[in-house]
Structures are given as C-alpha cells and as structure tokens.
Amino acid sequence: MASKKIFFALFFVTFVLIICYVYLDSKTTGTIFRGHTEARGVVALGKRIFGSGNEPNNNNIDSSSLVSRKPKVDWKEYWRHLDERKIMGFQEKNNIFEKDEEVATQDVTVNNPVKNNALKVKEELVQQNKKATLTGITFPDGNKPTEKKALSKKKWLYDWNETKDMVDSLPLYGNWQNELGQRIIFNRVGKCGSRSVLDVFKHLAKQNHYNMINSIVYNQTRISEEKKNLIVSVLLKVDPPFLFQRHMYYVDFSKFSSSSVKYINIIRDPIERFTSQYYFKRFGDGKNDQSQRQFKGFLQTINECVLKNRPECGTKKLQYIIPFFCGHSPQCRLPGRTPLEMAKLNVERDFIVVGVLEELDDTFAVLEKMLPRFFTGAVEYLRSPDTSSAGNTFARNRSATVTKHKEVPSDEVRTILLKQMSLEYEFYYYIKDRFQKLKIQLGIGDSKQ
Known part of the structure; x- marks a missing residue:
C-alpha cells in the first residue's frame, strides 16, 4: 500500500512539473529552463513531449518572444572584449555579439515592420562604412566600390x-x-x-x-x-x-x-x-x-x-x-x-x-x-x-x-x-x-x- 502511495505521489509531482514547464515556456522567453533542457529527469521528458522550445511554434509561442532570445555566446571572448573597452572608458550599450543577434532574429521578425526597418537601416550604415574603407576590394556583387565622392571626402x-x-x-x-x-x-x-x-x-x-x-x-x-x-x-x-x-x-x-x-x-x-x-x-x-x-x-x-x-x-x-x-x-x-x-x-x-x-x-x-x-x-x-x-x-x-x-x-x-x-x-x-x-x-x- 505504501509503495502505491509513493508511486502516485511521484506521478503527481511529475505531472505538476510538466504543466509548470509548458506554462512558463509559453509565457516567458524560455530562458529560465533553457540552460538545463538537455539535462536529466522530467524536464527532458517534457521537452520530448512538447518540443524543445527553440523552434517557432505558433500554437503556444508568439514571434515577439522569440525576437528577444539571444544566441549562445563565447563568454570568455566576451569578457575579454569588455575589459579592453573598459580601459578606453566605453559605455557598453551594444556588445560584440550584436551582429549575431541580428542574424538570429531576422527570420522571426517578418510580422514586425518597425524592427525590420531598424535592422535594415543599421545594416546599410555598416555597409557604407565598409565601402568607405575597403577601397579596391571586390564586393559580393562582383563590382568595385563606386562611391568616389564619398571616398574623396574620407x-x-x-x-x-x-x-x-x-x-x-x-x-x-x-x-x-x-x-x-x-x-x-x-x-x-x-x-x-x-x-x-x-x-x-x-x-x-x-x-x-x-x-x-x-x-x-x-x-x-x-x-x-x-x-x-x-x-x-x-x-x-x-x-x-x-x-x-x-x-x-x-x-x-x-x-x-x-x-x-x-x-x-x-x-x-x-x-x-x-x-x-x-x-x-x-x-x-x-x-x-x-x-x-x-x-x-x-x-x-x-x-x-x-x-x-x-x-x-x-x-x-x-x-x-x-x-x-x-x-x-x-x-x-x-x-x-x-x-x-x-x-x-x-x-x-x-x-x-x-x-x-x-x-x-x-x-x-x-x-x-x-x-x-x-x-x-x-x-x-x-x-x-x-x-x-x-x-x-x-x-x-x-x-x-x-x-x-x-x-x-x-x-x-x-x-x-x-x-x-x-x-x-x-x-x-x-x-x-x-x-x-x-x-x-x-x-x-x-x-x-
């Protein structure tokens, strides 16, 4: 009789944990448990049943929650970069992985024209800087830079x-x-x-x-x-x-x-x-x-x-x-x-x-x-x-x-x-x-x- 009680108690706890995981994942960015989703126990079981939470699922996750998710970063390299910038007194508004974040969010901002437009403008500015400095280098379209007026003013x-x-x-x-x-x-x-x-x-x-x-x-x-x-x-x-x-x-x-x-x-x-x-x-x-x-x-x-x-x-x-x-x-x-x-x-x-x-x-x-x-x-x-x-x-x-x-x-x-x-x-x-x-x-x- 005692073994049956223990069994039902474990079953009930497992069920509650699975429900909590699904509920929290649908309401947040999914970052609370993401660091452990490859781990052990009932969380891994819930992941196999309900999905990894990394792929877009229009049934229970909206695109806005995915936009805020950041890709994995090399923290050792990140902190080395921060130390270098602190020496110069820079303010850390954007980090060195900003470009990676843009790539990670491009596919999930289709229904967000404001963010799409901001990313487009920012990418254009980056390209302009590159064209102004990489003189004589062939660009992906096979042509040489043509902004001679801009280069002359550099x-x-x-x-x-x-x-x-x-x-x-x-x-x-x-x-x-x-x-x-x-x-x-x-x-x-x-x-x-x-x-x-x-x-x-x-x-x-x-x-x-x-x-x-x-x-x-x-x-x-x-x-x-x-x-x-x-x-x-x-x-x-x-x-x-x-x-x-x-x-x-x-x-x-x-x-x-x-x-x-x-x-x-x-x-x-x-x-x-x-x-x-x-x-x-x-x-x-x-x-x-x-x-x-x-x-x-x-x-x-x-x-x-x-x-x-x-x-x-x-x-x-x-x-x-x-x-x-x-x-x-x-x-x-x-x-x-x-x-x-x-x-x-x-x-x-x-x-x-x-x-x-x-x-x-x-x-x-x-x-x-x-x-x-x-x-x-x-x-x-x-x-x-x-x-x-x-x-x-x-x-x-x-x-x-x-x-x-x-x-x-x-x-x-x-x-x-x-x-x-x-x-x-x-x-x-x-x-x-x-x-x-x-x-x-x-x-x-x-x-x-």
Missing part, C-alpha cells in the same frame, strides 16, 4: 593625444576580430630622418587609402603600463589597414591580444645620429628653431662634451637605438648583451622592415615591395620631378630638417665614441646586413652612396 589622417577623450575622433569601427586587416606601427627612432619620412607616409595614406594615426605626444619613449594598455586597446579598435607612428620603445602586442600587429622602422649610423641629436637640442633645425628658446645646458661642441666626459655624452646616454627594439624593461636601457640579443629577437619576430637612412631610396623600395597595400607609389613620389611644388614636399621637408650648426666629431672623439657605442654599432651592422639580404631577395639594386 579623412585618412588623424592626430591623437593618447587620452580617452579623443578616442571618438579616431576611425573606430569595431573590427576587433578582423585578423586579415593590416596593422603597422612605426615606432620611429629620434633623429633618423623620420620627420621627412612621415611626409611620404601622409601622402601615401591619402593615395592608398589607409588610416594614419599620428601621436602628438613627444619625448615620452617610455610609457606606463596604464598608457600602454590604453594605446594597445585603442589601436586594436582602429579600422585596418592603419599605420600608427610614435616615438616609443617596442611593445609586444602578443601579450595583450592575438591580433596581428607588425612594426617598421629606420635607423642610421649611431655616431651620426648622436651628433645630430646633440646639436638639435641646442640649435634646432629649419622646422624647429631652438634658438627661439633658451637652451638649458652647455653650449659647447660635441668634442668638448665627450673629452670632458659630461653626463650628456656618457655611456648611459649613448645606448639610444637598442631600447626602441628591446622594449620597456629597465635592463633595455643599460649597456649589455642581453638587451642587444632581445632587440635582435624582436626584430626577427615583429619587424617587417628596418631600413637605414643612408639608403633611404632603397628603404622605400623595400617597403613598397614588402607592404604594397601601404607603400605603393612611394618610389615614384620620391623621384617625382615636382619635388619643389606644393604637391610634393618631401625634398623641401628633408632639407628643412637638417640640424643647424652641426660639427663633425674629431678623430679622437670618434674613436672614444666607437668604443663606448660598440653595442649600438653591432646592432646597426646587424640591421644593415639584414637589410642587404632583403634587398637581394627582392631584386633591389645597391644604393649609390
């Missing part, structure tokens, strides 16, 4: 002060998953001709339609972890292809994201670079006249500075190029073989091209071959006969950035500097050798020096 050059308040002024289209887009960083070394080179890059950005992000922060080659996180997060949101330029030490993007980010750079003879920087601080150049401001230091020649062993010409100040390739570790700024080997390792891993200023024409020829999406037309622009016209300012800028009152170090001082900068020269010759091998592989002739 802004390709952006200045950024590396603060959150100016992030919205950058071309952020949220293509954070786009691994095919090209992201290039030019972490330019001081007094290696970079200001003249930037004139070419800006011209090519307009011609080849890539976004060029110019940092307006100077004299901060070392950056804090907070600023590093901000720069990385923002750059990974910039619509590719883009080129970001800044005076800064190497940052390993692979520690922050799996997105592909590569570097380019240009260096020069270490003593020539040091001499140029030494006199630039005192007298400036055609673009930056230091004589207009009072120089706080010794107005002596570089020979006097080295022979008197001034701190400005000491060993610690002479290791300048290597940290741009080694990174932000304090050890990278000290003379030693470890920073040198780390710099070489980073060059082989993340630097597509490291050219030399003494072979600038060949440097641009290599860049054009290695990165045609960015630098097609660079050599033609350099060799254009109208270099003095408004259309080509490279020659004028190159002459204007020549340091004033620069004196050549004496043989005695040069011998001292060669000894103190031995590691810098080892890295310089390593870069030159790598560059020559790359030229041979690409079939580019030797420069006339």
Whole structure:
C-alpha cells in the first residue's frame, strides 16, 4: 500500500512539473529552463513531449518572444572584449555579439515592420562604412566600390593625444576580430630622418587609402603600463589597414591580444645620429628653431662634451637605438648583451622592415615591395620631378630638417665614441646586413652612396 502511495505521489509531482514547464515556456522567453533542457529527469521528458522550445511554434509561442532570445555566446571572448573597452572608458550599450543577434532574429521578425526597418537601416550604415574603407576590394556583387565622392571626402589622417577623450575622433569601427586587416606601427627612432619620412607616409595614406594615426605626444619613449594598455586597446579598435607612428620603445602586442600587429622602422649610423641629436637640442633645425628658446645646458661642441666626459655624452646616454627594439624593461636601457640579443629577437619576430637612412631610396623600395597595400607609389613620389611644388614636399621637408650648426666629431672623439657605442654599432651592422639580404631577395639594386 505504501509503495502505491509513493508511486502516485511521484506521478503527481511529475505531472505538476510538466504543466509548470509548458506554462512558463509559453509565457516567458524560455530562458529560465533553457540552460538545463538537455539535462536529466522530467524536464527532458517534457521537452520530448512538447518540443524543445527553440523552434517557432505558433500554437503556444508568439514571434515577439522569440525576437528577444539571444544566441549562445563565447563568454570568455566576451569578457575579454569588455575589459579592453573598459580601459578606453566605453559605455557598453551594444556588445560584440550584436551582429549575431541580428542574424538570429531576422527570420522571426517578418510580422514586425518597425524592427525590420531598424535592422535594415543599421545594416546599410555598416555597409557604407565598409565601402568607405575597403577601397579596391571586390564586393559580393562582383563590382568595385563606386562611391568616389564619398571616398574623396574620407579623412585618412588623424592626430591623437593618447587620452580617452579623443578616442571618438579616431576611425573606430569595431573590427576587433578582423585578423586579415593590416596593422603597422612605426615606432620611429629620434633623429633618423623620420620627420621627412612621415611626409611620404601622409601622402601615401591619402593615395592608398589607409588610416594614419599620428601621436602628438613627444619625448615620452617610455610609457606606463596604464598608457600602454590604453594605446594597445585603442589601436586594436582602429579600422585596418592603419599605420600608427610614435616615438616609443617596442611593445609586444602578443601579450595583450592575438591580433596581428607588425612594426617598421629606420635607423642610421649611431655616431651620426648622436651628433645630430646633440646639436638639435641646442640649435634646432629649419622646422624647429631652438634658438627661439633658451637652451638649458652647455653650449659647447660635441668634442668638448665627450673629452670632458659630461653626463650628456656618457655611456648611459649613448645606448639610444637598442631600447626602441628591446622594449620597456629597465635592463633595455643599460649597456649589455642581453638587451642587444632581445632587440635582435624582436626584430626577427615583429619587424617587417628596418631600413637605414643612408639608403633611404632603397628603404622605400623595400617597403613598397614588402607592404604594397601601404607603400605603393612611394618610389615614384620620391623621384617625382615636382619635388619643389606644393604637391610634393618631401625634398623641401628633408632639407628643412637638417640640424643647424652641426660639427663633425674629431678623430679622437670618434674613436672614444666607437668604443663606448660598440653595442649600438653591432646592432646597426646587424640591421644593415639584414637589410642587404632583403634587398637581394627582392631584386633591389645597391644604393649609390
């Protein structure tokens, strides 16, 4: 008798649970039990009898309830994305899975013209942004983009002060998953001709339609972890292809994201670079006249500075190029073989091209071959006969950035500097050798020096 009572009690409980499941599923979005519908017991039994609740059933579920259902998301990826956006101070109104939600709801909004129209307008805006940036790429209809007027008005050059308040002024289209887009960083070394080179890059950005992000922060080659996180997060949101330029030490993007980010750079003879920087601080150049401001230091020649062993010409100040390739570790700024080997390792891993200023024409020829999406037309622009016209300012800028009152170090001082900068020269010759091998592989002739 007791067993019969237990049997009827279990039957009654099962029946009540099934009724509750059907009733709740018909009145709500179905999300209460959905996470367990593949599980055990009477809920699974009710699912087999009354349906999974995932397919539209006009008998007991209306289309409006299905619209609010969201597809499954990769929560690990989702939270990683939120962390990146929080660094930039973004407000989370729409998430990265918004596009997936649109796909999931397209088939169930047939009877909702308001939502259909909103989705249509939003999709059109997305397509317009893509067409404005993917120049020269064939669209699904087989045609090239025809909005030439829109493209001509597109802004390709952006200045950024590396603060959150100016992030919205950058071309952020949220293509954070786009691994095919090209992201290039030019972490330019001081007094290696970079200001003249930037004139070419800006011209090519307009011609080849890539976004060029110019940092307006100077004299901060070392950056804090907070600023590093901000720069990385923002750059990974910039619509590719883009080129970001800044005076800064190497940052390993692979520690922050799996997105592909590569570097380019240009260096020069270490003593020539040091001499140029030494006199630039005192007298400036055609673009930056230091004589207009009072120089706080010794107005002596570089020979006097080295022979008197001034701190400005000491060993610690002479290791300048290597940290741009080694990174932000304090050890990278000290003379030693470890920073040198780390710099070489980073060059082989993340630097597509490291050219030399003494072979600038060949440097641009290599860049054009290695990165045609960015630098097609660079050599033609350099060799254009109208270099003095408004259309080509490279020659004028190159002459204007020549340091004033620069004196050549004496043989005695040069011998001292060669000894103190031995590691810098080892890295310089390593870069030159790598560059020559790359030229041979690409079939580019030797420069006339």
